[in-house]
Amino acid sequence: MIQMFAQSFVNGVNLGALYGLAAVGLSLAFGVMKMMNVAHGEFIMLGSYIAYWLFMLFDIDPFLGIPIVAFVLFLIGAVLYKLLFSGMVTFHEELKLKNSLLVAFGLFLVLPEVAKLLWTGDERMLTPSYSGSSFGLFGVRFGYVPTIGLLVSLAVITLLQLFLNKTYFGKSARATADNWKAAKMMGVNDARTYIITFAIGAALAGIAGVLVGLSGALTPGMGIGWTIKALIVVVLAGMGSIGGAFIAGLILGVAEAVSAIFMGPYAITVGLILFLLILMFRPQGLFARG
Amino acid sequence: MISMTKRSKQASAWGAAVFLLMLVPIVTLRNDVLSFLLTFFLYITLAQSWNLIGGYAGQMNLGHGAFFGLGVIISRHLWLGVGLPIPLAIMGGALAALLMGLIIGIPAFRLKDIYFVMGTLVFAEILRIIVYTNLPRASVMPMNYLTHYSLVPRYYLSLVVAVIAIVVMYVISKAKVGLGLTAIREDEDAAGCLGVGLLRHKLFAFTVSTFFAGMAGGVFAYYSVAVTAGHMFEHLWTFDAVIIAFVGGVGTILGPVVGAVFFAFLKQFLSMYMPEGVHVAVFGVLFILVVLLLPGGLIELIRKIRGR
Amino acid sequence: MLEVMDINVFHGDIQALWDVSMTLQDGEIVTLIGANGAGKSTIAETIAGFIIPASGSVLFDGVRIDDEQVHKVVDMGICLVPEDKGIFPSMNVLENLEMGAFTAKARKARDETIRTIYELFPILKIRSKQLAGTLSGGEQQMLAIGRGIMSKAKLLILDEPSLGLAPQITEEIFEVVYQIHKTGVSILLVEQNVHIALGLANRAYIIENGRVTKHGEARALLDDEHVMDAYLGTGM
Numbered sequence: 113m114i115q116m117f118a119q120s121f122v123n124g125v126n127l128g129a130l131y132g133l134a135a136v137g138l139s140l141a142f143g144v145m146k147m148m149n150v151a152h153g154e155f156i157m158l159g160s161y162i163a164y165w166l167f168m169l170f171d172i173d174p175f176l177g178i179p180i181v182a183f184v185l186f187l188i189g190a191v192l193y194k195l196l197f198s199g200m201v202t203f204h205e206e207l208k209l210k211n212s213l214l215v216a217f218g219l220f221l222v223l224p225e226v227a228k229l230l231w232t233g234d235e236r237m238l239t240p241s242y243s244g245s246s247f248g249l250f251g252v253r254f255g256y257v258p259t260i261g262l263l264v265s266l267a268v269i270t271l272l273q274l275f276l277n278k279t280y281f282g283k284s285a286r287a288t289a290d291n292w293k294a295a296k297m298m299g300v301n302d303a304r305t306y307i308i309t310f311a312i313g314a315a316l317a318g319i320a321g322v323l324v325g326l327s328g329a330l331t332p333g334m335g336i337g338w339t340i341k342a343l344i345v346v347v348l349a350g351m352g353s354i355g356g357a358f359i360a361g362l363i364l365g366v367a368e369a370v371s372a373i374f375m376g377p378y379a380i381t382v383g384l385i386l387f388l389l390i391l392m393f394r395p396q397g398l399f400a401r402g
Numbered sequence: 403m404i405s406m407t408k409r410s411k412q413a414s415a416w417g418a419a420v421f422l423l424m425l426v427p428i429v430t431l432r433n434d435v436l437s438f439l440l441t442f443f444l445y446i447t448l449a450q451s452w453n454l455i456g457g458y459a460g461q462m463n464l465g466h467g468a469f470f471g472l473g474v475i476i477s478r479h480l481w482l483g484v485g486l487p488i489p490l491a492i493m494g495g496a497l498a499a500l501l502m503g504l505i506i507g508i509p510a511f512r513l514k515d516i517y518f519v520m521g522t523l524v525f526a527e528i529l530r531i532i533v534y535t536n537l538p539r540a541s542v543m544p545m546n547y548l549t550h551y552s553l554v555p556r557y558y559l560s561l562v563v564a565v566i567a568i569v570v571m572y573v574i575s576k577a578k579v580g581l582g583l584t585a586i587r588e589d590e591d592a593a594g595c596l597g598v599g600l601l602r603h604k605l606f607a608f609t610v611s612t613f614f615a616g617m618a619g620g621v622f623a624y625y626s627v628a629v630t631a632g633h634m635f636e637h638l639w640t641f642d643a644v645i646i647a648f649v650g651g652v653g654t655i656l657g658p659v660v661g662a663v664f665f666a667f668l669k670q671f672l673s674m675y676m677p678e679g680v681h682v683a684v685f686g687v688l689f690i691l692v693v694l695l696l697p698g699g700l701i702e703l704i705r706k707i708r709g710r
Numbered sequence: 711m712l713e714v715m716d717i718n719v720f721h722g723d724i725q726a727l728w729d730v731s732m733t734l735q736d737g738e739i740v741t742l743i744g745a746n747g748a749g750k751s752t753i754a755e756t757i758a759g760f761i762i763p764a765s766g767s768v769l770f771d772g773v774r775i776d777d778e779q780v781h782k783v784v785d786m787g788i789c790l791v792p793e794d795k796g797i798f799p800s801m802n803v804l805e806n807l808e809m810g811a812f813t814a815k816a817r818k819a820r821d822e823t824i825r826t827i828y829e830l831f832p833i834l835k836i837r838s839k840q841l842a843g844t845l846s847g848g849e850q851q852m853l854a855i856g857r858g859i860m861s862k863a864k865l866l867i868l869d870e871p872s873l874g875l876a877p878q879i880t881e882e883i884f885e886v887v888y889q890i891h892k893t894g895v896s897i898l899l900v901e902q903n904v905h906i907a908l909g910l911a912n913r914a915y916i917i918e919n920g921r922v923t924k925h926g927e928a929r930a931l932l933d934d935e936h937v938m939d940a941y942l943g944t945g946m
Contacts, residue, residue: 148516196690209516210462214648214693221641221686225679233679280812287798287809294796297758298861299784299812336637340527343520377535384528391513391521 159321
């Protein structure tokens with residue numbers, strides 16, 4: 113019995129790290145630019161497929177391919193931002209939010225079709241040789257892939273936090289998130305901040321995509337599910353809280369895994385219901401900033 | 403006097419169009435033509451009904467498809483399971499959707515802007531998962547119905563529902579309620595200060611919108627030979643409605659109609675030369691273009707061209 | 711140093727400033743005084759580059775800045791401390807100050823400047839690790855001004871520094887402003903508190919309904935009946 117819980121807990125943490133990583137990019141973009149990119153899951157999807165390509169065409173191990181995927185998604189994000197979203201930054205917040213939502217919705221319609229074109233609608237699997245293997249510890253199974261994935265997630269989050277807290281660009285991004293007018297007055301080039309932040313968000317989604325690709329099947333339509341997951345985590349944590357997003361992801365992952373013991377296939381609804389509850393009773397999220 | 407002539411001109415144009423459409427089954431009994439038009443009418447109903455809450459009231463409801471799906475399964479059950487005649491079954495489905503709209507609307511409208519959008523999306527997702535898990539098997543029309551299956555009554559039903567939807571939307575848009583909705587869309591806080599009952603107006607628009615979504619579902623339940631419950635709750639029903647309304651011209655009566663024409667024909671055209679699903683990408687691009695460059699949609703484009 | 715020439719500024723379709731002109735010489739303290747909504751902040755924001763005038767020009771050290779982006783204007787040596795103080799609530803005091811030294815020039819002198827600011831505002835040193843959002847109004851204003859100093863600007867624009875502050879804190883802050891001025895920084899002070907503004911400044915411009923109605927030496931205006939009539943009792 114305890115073992116079942118322990119296993120579920122471990123599975124939940126692995127899953128949760130994935131959720132957290134998936135959400136962090138969205139939280140960053142929203143916090144700094146106050147724009148809701150509902151095509152975030154599509155970036156994750158692209159990350160998965162690019163990792164797939166690297167593995168199938170060039171024999172590059174998915175984990176080792178992460179920097180490449182991150183770079184590619186960074187570029188894609190920057191280009192898409194420049195084309196679609198850069199005109200909106202001057203709007204006032206409500207209109208900016210609504211328009212960014214709509215444009216991102218358009219992206220959500222287009223990108224899966226692009227993926228279908230490049231990779232067909234068939235399911236793909238990303239399975240390096242160590243895929244199914246695991247090691248046991250205290251009677252609990254730790255899969256190689258999820259465990260390395262967890263370590264990667266932690267490393268990425270730590271790097272991100274360092275970046276945001278220690279580098280000048282990171283601080284300027286945080287400052288812009290707090291008060292873009294004042295940040296401009298400090299000499300921050302807000303246009304450049306926005307495009308780089310968006311691109312970083314896309315890169316983070318790409319990294320999450322690699323891990324997602326390793327943990328399940330790849331289909332062109334997989335993005336929307338992850339967008340919803342990321343949205344739930346971001347709302348749970350509170351818009352704009354990066355570290356909180358990761359923790360909220362872990363909470364969600366564990367909650368889903370443990371409730372799977374009792375609820376079976378309905379475990380997925382746990383997150384959704386949690387989401388609605390938070391929206392109703394504590395819309396600012398669990399870790400809202402000061 | 404001039405406005406009377408313009409209005410009666412418009413009315414006769416509409417009347418002529420409807421009359422011509424009513425003649426179609428007399429001219430041809432080709433299944434593909436009737437099916438195409440039937441689906442086209444369905445899109446009009448779906449897009450018009452969404453337009454009321456999303457376009458006129460400005461509340462971006464991403465759960466529209468769930469009410470359609472509810473209409474489908476309730477109507478289907480009332481018709482095939484309980485044995486009610488089709489008109490009653492469809493009313494039942496529509497009323498169920500209306501009721502659900504009322505239940506969901508009251509808490510949902512406490513959420514502001516983007517939270518409302520996400521909340522409706524998540525609600526639809528929850529319903530989709532529950533239905534998929536509980537009703538995995540398709541419902542197929544029994545043999546005796548299949549042998550007598552004719553597209554003609556279904557065609558007329560779909561046409562009638564679409565016409566009713568358009569008329570109702572038109573009446574609402576001209577009534578005081580419609581003005582209130584437009585005020586809410588433009589500036590909710592200001593509208594509230596002016597005494598527009600925010601919740602009442604939103605709920606009204608929402609329930610009418612879900613009622614017609616449910617009705618569309620009923621039509622679909624009557625039309626489709628096999629129905630997989632979960633598929634009826636897919637987000638694509640919502641997104642199709644949203645796309646049509648936006649590309650056509652959100653917040654106008656003619657917009658969803660024009661958009662539906664464009665959508666249906668483009669889809670048909672593309673399906674002949676391109677792999678399936680390309681029409682979605684094309685519409686995605688159009689959607690983005692509309693949002694960025696032409697917020698009034700095709701209606702605005704037509705007006706601009708006419709204005710020249 | 712600063713020349714504003716006949717600027718006409720609009721907020722959307724509404725005109726906010728009509729043919730406003732003013733100058734500021736190197737090393738001066740010039741104040742813009744006027745009632746709420748007169749347009750003083752609009753002038754400040756236009757100079758800083760947030761608003762582009764519909765007509766007219768703004769020159770800084772002979773270079774036109776009215777069509778420049780804000781961060782370029784900052785690079786040239788102008789720093790605006792806004793009315794709402796514009797601090798970053800989720801960052802701590804030290805981080806806020808560091809953000810003030812964003813430009814390359816300011817970054818070099820950063821640590822030294824921070825020490826100076828801690829001497830001027832000892833309370834900021836005590837609260838250096840505290841989140842800026844939790845500071846009191848007066849402390850936030852000190853932080854905002856400290857951040858302005860960090861930028862090593864040649865011209866510091868202060869928008870209503872006394873707003874919402876108790877008299878004693880206001881005095882302390884203006885004492886520091888005077889100290890800053892003594893180090894060679896020119897100051898453009900936008901204020902509703904006429905007495906303290908005219909007490910500090912060399913010259914003053916009176917702004918009423920988007921126009922400059924009077925200007926001259928601060929001492930002279932202090933005695934001017936018109937000014938006293940218009941603003942008797944105004945200010946905190």
